[in-house]
Every structure is written in structure tokens, then in C-alpha cells.
Amino acid sequence: MAISREEVQHVAHLARLEFSEAELERFTQELSKILDYMEKLSELDTSGVEPTYHALNLANRFREDEVRPSFPPEEILSNAPQKEGTSFVVPRVIK
Amino acid sequence: MQRLSILEIREKLRKKEISSREITEYYLSRIEKLDPQIKAYLTVTREEALAQAQAADEKLARGEELPLLGVPLSVKDNICTKGIRTTCASRILENFVPPYDATVVERLKEAGAVILGKTNLDEFAMGSSTENSAFFPTRNPWDLERVPGGSSGGSAAAVAAELCAGSLGSDTGGSIRQPAAFCGVVGLKPTYGRVSRYGLVAFASSLDQIGPLTRTVSDAALLLQIIGGPDSRDSTCYPEAQPDYLSELEKPLPRLKLGLPKEYFGEGLSDEIRIKLEESFRELEKLGFELREVSLPHTEYAVAAYYIIAPAEASSNLARYDGVKYGLRLEGRDLLDMYKKTRSQGFGAEVKRRIMIGTYALSAGYYDAYYRKASQVRTLIARDFEEAFKEVDLILTPVTPTSAFRLGEKTQDPLQMYLSDIFTIPVNLAGLVGLSLPVGLTSENLPVGLQIIGPHFSEPLVLNLAHRLEEALSLNLNPPPE
């Protein structure tokens, strides 16, 4: 099933990616081909089959409500592209 | 000090035949000499390694015994190492220095290992050739014009070329097993949940596992022992303790039934590989095991299911790379622009491709047809194995359809690259154990790997059989010296 350019652009926006014309063209073709291949799955009758989201049947993996030492702010911010004091700085969010 | 396995190094260190400093320097000088051609490493931590070796020697002198004391290893660069750059072979994390160690790295350190550096990979572990690294491709030590496989290509090449005694890689669709096969080393993908993923930069969370790449099966058993086991920081990590793999290794085996799934031995498999595998099957029969045909009927759907599930989870796991908290930031007109520029220029083409597929598969209107459907097919594939394991104890398959291909050979057609993962992917989908064992060389002098697949938590059995076969074949493969 081919994917249209518009759909590719929409998906790109959802993923916060942008493409040049050439890239958009190429991605549209590549994705179309790949998604076409995925159509194979519709050959299979999966009615009544439970989806598997986890390989093992683990459940109820908890931790207790105990405070553990946090990381020092310097370490949390050590890779920050922009910071001020102990805050991360980002371009202002227009609301 | 040449061509030593981890166990041999450990033995020599304990007997004081060599020192950790010596063996560490041995590898460091080989790295200096050979890595400019092979390019297995992204970061070599020379000073830290020598310091660790020094500390190890002091402990050894005091008679302290730790399971990996003084043994030099490398770690794939998508596993967090505190204070050491962890790039995932991506521009978006080019200068990211984690403030913490992955659980597996903590355990290596507790065991006294020396860490030589971080190895190259396909960007964010997405790829089968290490050509998707944002920095440079790694080359196969057996033929520098060929790929080492991927995504743990750097780890496999480093082990094969003796640039470390062993390495940790990660496997989501074959990323340990396939490069192990291409490079002629042992590669083990443990049962899903056997090894903690805490500190492994996530690609596809329900499929990823960390595992060892080593020269011998015993080495793999030792490394698994060290890195595996319960971890309360990973909810998906199995909470029961591990058995003792090394002691299990020597146990006599019953007359195992070994299954050969007919779907894996069809047309796509190269003749040379087929021949080498059949030789190993004869060996196994000689050892007294029974080989019989089984069927895994949904095999042909595995790649399609995988290439929906893995990218879907990846698109989600990679959403965090946005220039706000760490990594690359490219300024833009506003926040949205910053996000888009940072991500578009920070991620390579294959990563973007998978993010796009994954985002699409999860998006409104498509979730049921893609992600949910693929997850249902995943159930069918897991059931195939469950059924097969009622008839046989372990399953034997090829690892790859061909031996190592040339750089650039498959980069034009992503789909072709995906299809070559056909033998390894189903194992991740079902969360089973998969081990790749070198079983010979093609006429072009390229390694061939045999995959041994076992049910959940059957590592002792898989390792034992692999060890037995390894002994019988007694290959001792080494790439041509440079």
C-alpha cells in the first residue's frame, strides 16, 4: 500500500523530523516499498489471537515507596546544551 | 599472550605468568596498530584501562580473586559507561557522557574487568552491517573490504582481530549473532530478561538484550554469568537467579533431539553456508545427537512483524532526543524548529527511516492494522517455537543467508538489508536463547556461523551443546594477520 507524500509529511511532523524535497521523495518511495512488504501480514488470519507485547509473562514488578538519593544536579545537567543555574534552558515556548 | 581466551587470560593472571598491565598493553598496542584499518573502536579509554589494570594487578598480588580480575574487555557504544562518552554511533549523542554505568558495566567492574573502550555499531543499533554508524564503518578483519555485520560490528571485529579478550554487544534482531557469524566469533543472545537492560540505550525495548561476543563458548558462559541475573532497576528483567553456567558446561548431555526447521534451509541460503552447516550436523550426529526436521510455519512473516514492532518501539524510545536535556542541539527559530533541525540532522537516514515507519505504525487509524496485527503475528511465531520444542530440545539454523558481504553492497535497498535478518529475527520475537557458533570457513575464507536456539532460560543446555560442538570441530579460527 503506497504512502502518499502528504502522509509522509504528516508522519514526519508527528516525529518532529523535516525533509528536503529530495529526501521527501526518497522516503516516500522507500516507505511505500517497505509498507507494501508489510502487507504480507494481512494474509494471516489472526482473529482470536492475543497480541504479545512481552516475551515473558512477568507481572507486578514493583519497588517500595522509599526515597533514594537523587543525582546531584551537576550530573543531571552535565550534558545540557544550555543551562542556567540548575535549570535547563530552552527556546521560549509560545503558548 | 596471543589468541588467548578470557579463561586462559584469567588462568595466567592468577598464576602470575602475565600481569594485567601486560595483557592490557598488549591489546592497546594491537588497537593502535590495527584499529586504524579495522575501526572497531569509537573510543579507546587508554588511561582508564591502564589504571584499572594497575588496580587489578595490586589485587592479584594480594591474592584477591574476582571472576574477571584484570581481563581486558570492550563494550558496545550503546551501553552507558559512567564518565565515558557513549554515542550510540550517532551525531545526536556524539558528546554525551552518561553520569551512570549500565548494570552490566557495574557488574563487569565489580568482577574486576578492565575496560579498553567503546566499540562501533550501526547508529542506535539499527542495521546489519555497521555501515549506519554516523562516524565510520567498521571492517571485517577477515576481509577489510567486507562488513563485519551489525549492529554489534565493532564488538565482533574487535574480538576477532584480538583487540580485546571479549566484548559486550546487544541484539534486537540478530545484532550479536549475525556479526559473530560474519567475524567467526561466538555470539550469545540470552533469553529476553536474562540480562538487565538498565543502561542499554533502548532501541526496541521488548526485543533488546545485551550479550557476550567471545572467542570461545566457555568465555561466553563466564561473561553471561557476570552480567546476567535479577536487577530491580529493570521491570522486564527476570527476577530468578541464574544457574552456574560454567559448571553446567561440562555436564554430560543426554541424547538430545536437535530440530532443523525446513523453512530455514530453503532457496535463500547460500550453498557454501549450507555445506558448512551440514558438516557440523554430521559432527553432531557423530557425537550421538539426533537430528530431525521440524517446521516453524510462520517464519516467512517474521521480518514483516519485526519491522513493524521494532521501529514502532524505536520511534517511541528515540522521541527523547530533542536537544533539550543532552546531546546535540541545533538552534532554530523557535522550539519546534529546534526539535526538527536537531533530530533531522542528528539522526542518520536509517534511523529516520525506522522512526518514520514506527510512527506510522502507531499513528491513529493504523495502530490496529500494523502494530497490533504484528503483535498478534508475534504470538503465532512464539507458538511455532513452543510447538517445535515439544518435539525437540534445541533448534539448529543458519545465522545468515550469506557470508559477509562487501561494504556498500546492500546499502541501496533497505528492504534487502532487512530480509537478510530472516534467521535471527524470530528468536528475538519469541524472546528465546540464540547462540552463534563459528563452524567453518567458505571457499573465500569467510566465517560461517551456526545458530543454536533454545527455549526460555535454556542457556545451560545451549552453551553445553555449543561447547561440545566447538570442541569436536576444534577450529581455532583466526583472521589473516595484518
Added chain:
Amino acid sequence: MEFEAVIGLEVHTQLLTESKIFCGCSTKFGAPPNHHTCPVCTGMPGSLPVLNRRVVEFALRLALAVGARINPVCVFARKHYFYPDLPKNYQISQYEAPIAEGGAIEIEVDGQRKSIGLVRIHMEEDAGKLVHDEKRPVSYVDFNRTGVPLLEIVSEPDIRSPEEAVAYLKKLRTIVRYLGICDGNMEEGSLRCDANVSVRPKGSQEFGTKVELKNMNSFRHVERALKYEIKRQIGLLLEGKEVVQETRLFDEAKGVTHSMRGKEEAHDYRYFPDPDLVPVKIDPEWIEKVRSELPELPDAKKQRFIEEYGLPTYDAEILTVSRPLAEFFEECVKLFPQPKKVSNWLMTEVLRELNREGKEIDETNLKPEHIAELLKLVEDGVVSITAAKKIFPEVYATGRNPKELVEEKGLRQESDEGALEAICREVLSENPAEVEKYKSGKKGVIGFFVGQVMKKTRGKANPKLVNQILTRLLEA
């Protein structure tokens, strides 16, 4: 044409756990930016979430308190959107399989009881905080709050008026405080409310276009915002125009709602089960354990106060809004078994002080013994009620013994009948004209005499006793 409003509320409650939902960082408020953070709550590469068991327990408490159906298996899902206060650019929440569904909250408005149905309750993590710089075009991000556990409670669109909405919120707040799971403070953000409002002709079964309202930070805001919005929508419909489905923000300064211009693209959250978290299975044993540990809930307590203590509904209502106050009341009654008198005192003197300071009774120096003692002193005639009210603020502030304060301040009432009678006779003999007035039928004059006695005794006479004595003397 008469219209009716159809309102549904989405409330987020911040839970009172010690640590965050998926990591061990402290949830304590007020730390400097990014001082309560770690790789997990800042979304660092390789980090993984692990669920805090107490969050599930708190969710179970609430589910049981509102009679919701607890799902035997529930699952966490990722909700994707890009925003700087969301470090992973997805929020771990619940989607297809929340912890509980259904249930209801009982409210009372103008004496009318009503049941507001609930759609669901689910667990999720809070986002961080963004502070915008006044001058520069930058914002500051603080992840201290990221990962604080929330319960989202979604009501059915059963609410029909702003008053009902406020009653619902107040009741929900009381419930979560009773359960000890949330302190329910809208102004501080531990209880947040978004509303979905539409209007339709009265009697119609169809739903009108619904508008989402945000940015309401108090019960008052909710009431005003809803009032305005309902009026606005009705206005549009009466003009033959259509209501646009959108999100509008409440502007508290102007008391109106504004459309969020331009911002709106429908969100595609791309929900899918979080592969890093395994399902939560809740067995009947766990549910029973939580149920057995539930405190008496507000409605039950109110009913019991009416029946057991013979209190009027009004009193019972006020005393049971706060569980600590209700418990304090009962302790007082044990020591001074006159419930109405205790109730009166608590509703007036005590609540005045508590409200002034914005405190809960268990945050003060007050003990049931203090109240019991004060009331006994008045009952025994040792002090007048006026004097008791006078010293109460000091008792409240210092926790000092009322008896001591009475002695110290010399507020002991004169209750000696002999002494008082002498003064009464004095007053009567000094005011013959008023005595005449009394004898001619103006019984009210007795108040003047009491006043005079109080003056002579500098306020220390027991007014009740004085009244009795004067009456006796006058009637003689």
C-alpha cells in the same frame, strides 16, 4: 428555548507518596530546580521505569471509596507528544486497561442529592515545570515534578451546573483527603481540574459540541469559568451560530474563556502498551486488604454523626469535611459528652482560627482536652462563655491549659450566690425607676440590671446566675 449544560470533569490528583511513581526520587515540594532528579525521571538514554507499589495501593483505595470496578489486569501505555517538560516526549499513563472503571461520587446541592458517575480512574506520571523568562525568549525547565504520581479521575458528563461541578470537586477533595492519598489543594496544584462543557436544549438526549476548559486553579475559577462558558455557548446557539469544538483557557482577570488560537492540531498520542513495564495483576486478596484498611468515609461518618450524636445535618456536614476535625470532635465528646456544645464550639471558635491560618487541626497545639476543659469551665460556671471565647485564641496559639489562663488573667467568674445577691440588691435599690418598669410588665429591663451587675463586678459575675437571682428578687 431552555438550555441545559452538560459538564464532565477530568481531575488530576497528585499522590502523597514519598517517592516518585517510577523512581526513588523524593516527591517533596519546594526543592531548587532539578535537585530531586535522576536518569529515570529526566529520561536519560538507557534509563528504565519501575513502578512504586504504593501508587497502586492509593489507586485501589480511591477505586473502593467510589465503588469503581477494579480491573484484574491493568497496563501502562505511552502517550506521545513533544514538550520540554516531558523528558521522554511521552508520558507513561494508562489507556486501554486502566486500573478502575465506573463508580460514582455523591453530591448534594441545595438539599438535592445526586450521583455523578465516573468513567475511569488511572495512574500516570506528572510532567515537569516550565517557567518562562519575562524578558528573554527562553523558558527554564525543572524536572523535580516529573514522575510525581497522579491519579486521573474522569467523570461521566452527568454534571448539569457550575454549582454541581464545585460540589463534585469539593466532595472528591474530601474523599482523597480522607483516604490520605492526596492533600487536594487546587491552589498548590495537587488537585487539578479540566472541564468539558456543552449545552443542549432541555430534554434533548443528544450532546452538543463540547468545549474543553483549562487553566482553572480554584473552585471559584471552575465556577466562574463554567458560568461564563455556558452563557457563551447558549448565546451562540441562540444567534443561530455553531459552537466550535476547541480548547479554551480561563482568564481569571477578566472572568472569561479564550480560545487557544492556532495551537490546536488534534493530538495523535500514538498510545501503545509500554514495553518497559509489565502488567499489574490485582487479586481479590489485595483488594480485600486495602478495603479492610479503608477509613470510615465522609458520607458514612456524616450519617453516623447525625445518628449517634444527634447532630443536625448542617453540623455533621461541617465537622466531617475534614477527617482530622471529625476525629477531634469525637475525642472531645468522649471527654465532654455534650455533642452539640462541642460542635458549636468547633464550628465557631476553632474553625475560625483554623481557617485564618489555613491549617488542619492536627497541625496545631490544640488537644481535645483543651476544648473539654473550656466547655466544662463554662458549664460549671467558673467562667462566662464570653471569657472562654476571649482566652481561646491564646489556648489555640500556645496549647496552654485553659484553667491556668483563667487564673492568670483573673477571669474566674463570681459565682458565689451570697456575694452576687448582695450586689444584685444594691443594683435594684439604686435603680427604683427601672424596678417599677419591670414590675409594670417590661420584663426586658432585666437585661439592664444584669448589665449593671456586670459593671459593678467588672464583668466577672456569672450572668446566668445573676439573671436567676435578679429574677427571684424581682418576682418576690
